[in-house]
Amino acid sequence: MQLLEKEDIQGLIVRGYSNFPEASFVLCGITNPAKAKKYFARLAERITPASQKPDKRAIHIAFSNEGIKLLNLSSSAYATFSRQFKEGMTEKNRQLVLGDIEYNAPEHWEWGGTRSEQIHFILMIYAKDKTVLNLVMEGEKNNFDQTGIKEIKTLDSFALPEQKEHFGFRDGISQPNIEELGKDNNAPEWNVLPSGEFILGYKNVYDQYPESPFVSRNEDPENLLPASTLYDKKKDLGRNGSYLIFRQLSQDVHAFWKYLMENSNEKDDPTEAAICLGAKMVGRWPDGTPLIKSPDEPNDKFTTDNQFGYWKEDFHGLKCPVGSHIRRSNPRDWLLTEKTHEESMQMIRKHRILRRGRAYGLPMTDTLDPEKIMKAENDTEARGLHFICFSGDIIRQFEFIQNAWIRFPKFGGLYDDSDPLIGTHYQKNGIKTDAFTVPAEPVRRRYKNLPEFTTLRGGGYFFFPGIRALRYLASLPNPS
């Protein structure tokens, strides 16, 4: 097994900091690269490595493509970053690939979009409470002015009760297991992946080293970087780093439950009916119970259960609809295009992401109990999810999931169904993506005209460097 260099890996890759309910993501621009690099060199000392399990705070940093360019990396080295990272999330063709069109098009975004100011890096701060967070934030931001850095926007976030997201469903249950971290002995084989899927410089699921940005030897005179595992005479800039994908998705909680209440009539009690339909859309009950394990009602025993498949348990989606959010973002052992569940598993293993998202905005109600949410008045609070994930290969992992499974209305033999929670719902030129089908006996139920329950507010692709790589970037000479 490969040994992880944990002291060089930024800790966020290996832990989601569930002990830190508070977090802030500071979106920054670089106004003076020379000064900013000095800041980064000092910051490298404060970055939380994966080898530590902090109890107060954690600090991380990720650079955008424009940010990397400003640091004066040679153009030949910059060229070695992945195409998706260099082109950026908002590139025109990519908008179609990701389904970032119509109301989700980047021209409407609040940050990172085609009409917004360029983000050069994100400072990510996690803390055990608000006081610590403020203290760390102050400490960092106080440096900004003198260090050629400009705060463009700060995205706050805090953990919601019972690990829920704003619609009222438990989140953060299902994650791939990194083989080298050896945490979960019960994890099914399909869910255990080599670290190279998420951390550059290590072997991936194809037993190959993933493409990783590199520099030539003479560009690293201080010998800060390790040798490249892929190319002779090159130094690995990517090792122990990853690509971080950030998408701010606002959630229209009121519209979500209103739609569910108005359109569900499967049960006599309208509240119960709405919750049932909501659970069908997510694939889990609000408390986290997977529909596969308990299709008719939530069950305390299974709230964090992740040991299930679809092929044998529920081929037709009678328990957990094919189009539900969890079944399409990770179809596990069920791909209708495959002939067996083994083949399906073989395929989906190549398309996993490590999620590190955090909610933002005040919840509709204190407890996030769906019954109460349904009764609550609509308000104007901005709320949603800062969706964050890591991929060693953006196109094969995040983009594939977003494109082929979440966006594609034909996923799993469906017709007009994009992801009910996060798909872009529209009807145009004969294409419809706003239906949701619930397979049932004797016949299915089809829900039409799904409104936009979530809307993209910003996003971008970032390079999440290893700590040595951060030091290297900070040490780059300034143009004379």
Added chain:
Amino acid sequence: MTTTHNGLAISARIKEGHHEALIKTLSQINDQGAAHNEIYSFGDSKTTHFATLAILPEERTLSGKSLPSRFLFLTSYTGDRKKHVRELAENNPEGLAEIFKHCEGFPSTITPGSIYRYMRKYTTINTFYTGFQYVTYEDVGKEYELREAIENYLDEACNEPGFKNKSALEIRKSIQDVVKSDPGLSWSTKPYKRSLRSYLKLLGPLYILGVILGVSLICCVLVFFWANVFTWIGTMIFLSFVGILVVPLVLLRINESRPFESVAKPTDKRIYDIVSREKYPIKNEMTVAGPLKRGWIRPVFLFIILRLVWFVRAFAYIPTVHTARWFQVDGGKRIVFIAYFDNTSEAYAHDFVDSDKRIRNLNLIFGNGHGFPPTKWAVIGGGRDREKYITAVRAQQKITNVWYYTHCHVGILNINNNRAIRKGLWGDMSENEARQWLLLF
């Protein structure tokens, strides 16, 4: 009428000095839309599902031989080939002349007949795979409408009191009544039946081959006990067949030990140029073409494999593909692969490379292409080196000048599901069968 789905592949050398003019003509078709434009409208055809017009650039084989620039005119169609070509030629002979006049051998007089003969003459054999068999262009649209009408009925019916308590057979009966009462759907009230001719057209050659092989194998055994002219002929046939497979395989194995010659990695810009043309939300197209690996055995081996695959094509399976085809041009020295698939080429490439079984199969064909990762015994290795495989696909991918598709909103699984709905609409069924049928909605 036969409804077998087949591929037409016309390949002709581009006349000296006509390259630019042909590009211009094709660009005009592409800009205005392949379905309806001022030069040649594929939308007028009732037999065509897909079409691709592409220029293969002049290339060199690894031993330095020049491969001329070529024009490919490809369609996928259902029915009789002659009728299909005649339809294309008669629809607009002048339009086709506008295109083909840049190619060698084009006749000076333009009539539907002369165009027809030209197209037939330059038709080359292709090994064609389809994800939907016996479904005509018209069927795709009509069966989609049929399903939509039933779905709309079910949307309403679901809310009727007592509907949920009905048996599957009762619900099926009510669906039948709805279909019967809709004059627009009267075509679907006759039970679906595929013609025997269509079936034989697809599988007949395989059965004949099977019979010949079976009989010759028996002869091979009998010859030890009962040697006569018949058993000897049978034995010779069987041994020739084995020889045709084994000898090239052994020669290929020797060839495989040559050092691997990689292709230059395509630049990001080149990949972008290719993928940024995939702007259709449901289905897209790709053209991959390039010279083969070094050695005379490569074209020979590929020729044999493509013929064998042709025989068994009805049993092949490539997920998400509407149609795909392989053929050789330039005396077998260049391989061409064209596919129409659901979603994007990136997602599609994964369908191949992420499945151990499919990698094995695809090695047999692509393993012969320049730059594709080295194989052992034609099936081992190869595409298992995912990095090299994807690099080779992208390096050999060509920008398709024009491509045409029908029914933009229908995915491949939809086509097959709609057909299954139609097939199950009439005829006897048990309650359990009716339950299964209702799950198609």
